[in-house]
Amino acid sequence: MTSVEPILEVRNLKKWFPVRSGLLSFMQEKKYVKAVDDVSFDVPRGGSIAIAGESGCGKTTLARTILRLIEPTSGSAYFEGVNISDLTREELRLLRLKMQIIFQNPFEVLDPRLTVETLVGEGLTIHKIEENEAELRRRVLAALENVRLMPAKDFARRYTHELSGGQLQRVAIARSLILEPKLIIADEPVSMLDASIRTEIMNLMEDLQEEHGLTYIFITHDLAQARYIADYIVIMYLGRLVETGPMEEVIMDPLHPYTKALVSNIPIPDPTHKRHRIMLPGETPTPIDLPPGCRFKPRCQEFGPQCKAEEPELVEVKPGRFVACYL
Amino acid sequence: MAVLEVENLKTYYYLGKESVKAVDGVSFKIEAKETLGLAGESGCGKTTTAYSIMRLLPENGRIVQGTIRLGDEEITALSEEEIRYLRWRKASIIFQYAMNAFNPVLRIGAQIVEVIREKEGVSKEEARATVSDLFDEVGLEPKRQRDYPHEFSGGMLQRAIIAQSLACDPMLVIADEPVTALDVIVQNKILDLLRKLQEKYELAVLFITHDLSVVAENCHNVGIMYAGNLVEVGSAKAVFKHNLHPYTSKLIGAFPSVIGEKKRLQFIPGTPPNLLNPPAGCRFHPRCPYAQDICKEKEPMYREIKQGHYAKCHFAGELSFEVIE
Numbered sequence: 074m075t076s077v078e079p080i081l082e083v084r085n086l087k088k089w090f091p092v093r094s095g096l097l098s099f100m101q102e103k104k105y106v107k108a109v110d111d112v113s114f115d116v117p118r119g120g121s122i123a124i125a126g127e128s129g130c131g132k133t134t135l136a137r138t139i140l141r142l143i144e145p146t147s148g149s150a151y152f153e154g155v156n157i158s159d160l161t162r163e164e165l166r167l168l169r170l171k172m173q174i175i176f177q178n179p180f181e182v183l184d185p186r187l188t189v190e191t192l193v194g195e196g197l198t199i200h201k202i203e204e205n206e207a208e209l210r211r212r213v214l215a216a217l218e219n220v221r222l223m224p225a226k227d228f229a230r231r232y233t234h235e236l237s238g239g240q241l242q243r244v245a246i247a248r249s250l251i252l253e254p255k256l257i258i259a260d261e262p263v264s265m266l267d268a269s270i271r272t273e274i275m276n277l278m279e280d281l282q283e284e285h286g287l288t289y290i291f292i293t294h295d296l297a298q299a300r301y302i303a304d305y306i307v308i309m310y311l312g313r314l315v316e317t318g319p320m321e322e323v324i325m326d327p328l329h330p331y332t333k334a335l336v337s338n339i340p341i342p343d344p345t346h347k348r349h350r351i352m353l354p355g356e357t358p359t360p361i362d363l364p365p366g367c368r369f370k371p372r373c374q375e376f377g378p379q380c381k382a383e384e385p386e387l388v389e390v391k392p393g394r395f396v397a398c399y400l
Numbered sequence: 401m402a403v404l405e406v407e408n409l410k411t412y413y414y415l416g417k418e419s420v421k422a423v424d425g426v427s428f429k430i431e432a433k434e435t436l437g438l439a440g441e442s443g444c445g446k447t448t449t450a451y452s453i454m455r456l457l458p459e460n461g462r463i464v465q466g467t468i469r470l471g472d473e474e475i476t477a478l479s480e481e482e483i484r485y486l487r488w489r490k491a492s493i494i495f496q497y498a499m500n501a502f503n504p505v506l507r508i509g510a511q512i513v514e515v516i517r518e519k520e521g522v523s524k525e526e527a528r529a530t531v532s533d534l535f536d537e538v539g540l541e542p543k544r545q546r547d548y549p550h551e552f553s554g555g556m557l558q559r560a561i562i563a564q565s566l567a568c569d570p571m572l573v574i575a576d577e578p579v580t581a582l583d584v585i586v587q588n589k590i591l592d593l594l595r596k597l598q599e600k601y602e603l604a605v606l607f608i609t610h611d612l613s614v615v616a617e618n619c620h621n622v623g624i625m626y627a628g629n630l631v632e633v634g635s636a637k638a639v640f641k642h643n644l645h646p647y648t649s650k651l652i653g654a655f656p657s658v659i660g661e662k663k664r665l666q667f668i669p670g671t672p673p674n675l676l677n678p679p680a681g682c683r684f685h686p687r688c689p690y691a692q693d694i695c696k697e698k699e700p701m702y703r704e705i706k707q708g709h710y711a712k713c714h715f716a717g718e719l720s721f722e723v724i725e
Contacts, residue, residue: 272667340613344636
């Protein structure tokens with residue numbers, strides 16, 4: 074995708090969840106929810122990439138499968154050239170220090186009975202990286218200062234109920250940052266937050282990326298937000314990667330019919346701006362029992378005969394622009 | 401005559417001896433066929449305003465001052481019995497969480513029939529026929545009345561709730577974050593439906609949301625709330641393009657957009673105040689970059705600056721946001 078050497082390569086990754094429908098289901102053909110179906114892309118080192126799509130398109134499953142929080146059905150992900158699916162538990166544990174995940178809801182992630190200091194230092198303690206107490210404390214305070222929770226000493230003493238949503242999300246970021254990761258996967262990191270605070274966190278993450286040379290994978294349903302935090306975008310539809318490329322190009326000139334519809338439907342904070350919206354018929358079906366051919370075809374407004382026959386492959390149609398569509 | 405006229409509404413929640421001034425002096429009106437979008441961050445009093453109008457406040461919440469006129473009736477003084485009579489008939493509400501708005505163990509159609517029979521005293525068959533018509537109107541197959549809520553997708557549930565809100569032919573519909581939980585494509589379908597029905601039934605709509613982009617595209621007028629105050633009201637164009645209040649300007653600056661040049665987004669330093677003990681003077685002054693001494697001492701008046709464009713700021717109309725930023 075780019076000339077920069079990729080930090081993470083995802084190759085033909087699949088995650089199919091078996092569906093059991095009843096007592097006699099073992100006699101029937103096995104059915105699967107194809108949550109992630111043959112997805113490949115690269116994440117350039119030091120870049121940031123957004124995985125976007127509607128709910129149920131498999132973006133969260135994809136992220137979890139990459140980290141092997143869920144075991145993939147087939148395919149693999151290579152982190153700095155190492156195949157993650159070949160690793161033993163111990164090796165995986167060490168690797169996860171370099172690949173951190175930040176979840177959507179900081180209220181649920183952080184234990185309310187622990188102080189911020191314990192929460193932030195937890196990673197170092199659990200992995201037995203830092204056993205000297207004074208040094209641990211110094212690192213925790215440094216991490217808090219990194220995420221601009223100052224005065225750090227004051228925040229370190231607090232419990233989660235004493236913090237606002239934005240501050241909690243910063244604690245969550247500090248928790249990851251203290252392990253000096255190379256890649257951070259952030260699953261809807263700001264969607265729970267109010268607009269004014271959301272921007273603060275987004276800007277902070279941008280600054281941290283520069284200061285610490287981080288690579289980001291953002292998972293989001295909001296393309297407008299994605300535009301401000303990532304340089305590359307991966308659009309998913311029903312478990313399939315349908316389009317990927319540089320963010321501005323994809324947003325300004327989408328190529329896949331689904332991306333076109335998605336972009337045209339994003340509301341714009343300007344009442345004088347009128348645009349043509351592409352309305353898709355029906356709703357997103359469940360990814361069980363998909364029809365043969367392109368899975369977007371039933372809702373697509375531009376399909377041709379070959380769309381019925383075979384699932385389109387992801388091909389490079391313009392330099393850097395990959396689309397899974399025959400048209 | 402306006403369908404809804406709210407005048408200096410104050411709704412407080414009582415916690416022991418203390419009171420949370422959730423809505424503190426809010427005034428606005430909505431005409432028939434008109435949508436007022438009420439926007440602001442969480443805790444600014446949008447939902448409390450809606451619940452005050454529907455008189456659905458929790459036990460510790462009370463309307464302490466002000467009037468709410470719905471059609472030709474003043475409703476703050478009505479008894480519980482009288483207000484029950486008006487709910488659904490004059491004003492109905494579309495709640496935020498479509499998934500939770502229906503009882504999961506009853507068929508959807510039956511739940512709407514119940515509302516109609518309670519209010520109109522018609523037979524079961526007549527009520528069922530009305531539900532069929534309503535389902536047709538909102539784009540659901542009438543036979544799906546017999547489905548249970550779990551058989552519906554999020555978008556379909558939202559349609560069913562809209563059908564329910566129209567069941568007794570109200571003049572005002574309050575939509576509290578009606579599309580927040582939906583994906584953008586479904587979201588626009590629901591919004592188009594709401595607009596179509598509004599036109600057809602000449603509804604006044606109070607549209608509550610935290611998402612300014614949705615407000616910009618769907619509302620005739622916009623009200624921006626901050627910490628229990630309505631800080632600015634005007635036509636969507638006026639509020640978005642020629643805003644008068646620093647908070648409005650900052651909030652709009654914080655919203656990402658997929659069109660236009662990509663700039664680093666603004667944020668507002670600090671957090672909204674605790675409404676148990678709001679700051680003296682203008683409630684926004686601790687976070688306002690333009691604050692002067694007067695803002696700390698004297699609460700600004702809510703006044704009309706230009707025709708139909710109101711703001712609650714000492715310097716409304718005198719500030720130029722682009723130049724200073």
